[in-house]
Amino acid sequence: MSYEAINLRNKFELxxxxxxxxxxxxxxxxxxxxxxxxxxxxxxxxxETDETFLVVEGELRIDFRDGAVDLxxxxxxxxxxxxxxxxxxxxxxxxxxxxxxxxxxxxxEGGELTAARDVWI
Amino acid sequence: MSYEAINLRNKFELxxxxxxxxxxxxxxxxxxxxxxxxxxxxxxxxxETDETFLVVEGELRIDFRDGAVDLxxxxxxxxxxxxxxxxxxxxxxxxxxxxxxxxxxxxxEGGELTAARDVWI
Numbered sequence: 001m002s003y004e005a006i007n008l009r010n011k012f013e014l015x016x017x018x019x020x021x022x023x024x025x026x027x028x029x030x031x032x033x034x035x036x037x038x039x040x041x042x043x044x045x046x047x048e049t050d051e052t053f054l055v056v057e058g059e060l061r062i063d064f065r066d067g068a069v070d071l072x073x074x075x076x077x078x079x080x081x082x083x084x085x086x087x088x089x090x091x092x093x094x095x096x097x098x099x100x101x102x103x104x105x106x107x108x109e110g111g112e113l114t115a116a117r118d119v120w121i
Numbered sequence: 122m123s124y125e126a127i128n129l130r131n132k133f134e135l136x137x138x139x140x141x142x143x144x145x146x147x148x149x150x151x152x153x154x155x156x157x158x159x160x161x162x163x164x165x166x167x168x169e170t171d172e173t174f175l176v177v178e179g180e181l182r183i184d185f186r187d188g189a190v191d192l193x194x195x196x197x198x199x200x201x202x203x204x205x206x207x208x209x210x211x212x213x214x215x216x217x218x219x220x221x222x223x224x225x226x227x228x229x230e231g232g233e234l235t236a237a238r239d240v241w242i
Contacts, residue, residue: 001185001187001188002188003183003185003188003189003190003198004190005190005191005192005193005196005197005198006196006197006198007193007195007196008195008196008197009195025173025197025199026171026199027171027172027173027199027219027220028170028171028202028221030151032173032197032199049149050147050148050149051148052146052148052153056195062124064122064124066122067122067123067124068124069124069125069126070126071126072126072128074128074129074130074177075126075127075128075129076126076127076129076146076153077124077126077127078146078147078148078153081149098148098219099148100149
């Protein structure tokens with residue numbers, strides 16, 4: 001049988017749009033999604049699940065109501081369930097998001113930045 | 122509050138032993154583990170869960186009964202539940218393993234390569 005590696009950098013070559021996570025793999029009921037971000041997202045939280053961010057290229061800041069974390073390439077952070085957060089990137093950042101299938105990028109806030117789910121690349 | 126990034130490369134500076142996964146983060150009931158591998162592991166499978174391998178540095182081959190996949194830095198693969206596999210690294214490889222809390226590295230095979238669970242670093 002043929003088994004194929006998932007090359008994260010190559011996946012980013014397949015799209016240029018920002019704030020639109022694309023699924024590259026599933027593990028049980030979890031999804032690995034690549035996304036390009038630039039600028040400021042909205043405050044939101046995911047009451048039902050933790051959410052993992054792993055930076056592939058660039059710099060990401062995640063703001064919390066009482067602090068922030070800066071992530072560079074090869075750095076990750078798990079945002080605990082229910083914790084309000086707001087991703088921010090001064091320049092475009094490429095990252096891997098890991099979370100259960102079905103999670104919306106805007107949590108329960110909705111709005112124009114809400115991306116479609118289950119878009120594979 | 123203070124929020125700290127998890128730097129994967131820095132985590133590898135904290136240990137040198139191989140075949141001993143160390144937990145660096147948890148997301149819900151899943152764990153992120155860093156591990157150094159060199160040489161050949163044993164054939165095993167995890168009947169209850171998929172298992173994700175993401176190479177940070179070096180080269181990893183995962184053998185299957187009917188094929189193999191080669192992973193370099195920034196490449197990942199999800200081994201489906203129940204599929205027999207055997208990791209192999211000609212030279213030492215540094216990788217991130219993602220799987221549910223409680224999974225044993227040798228599946229149900231046991232043996233001397235079975236590593237302790239829930240060792241954090």
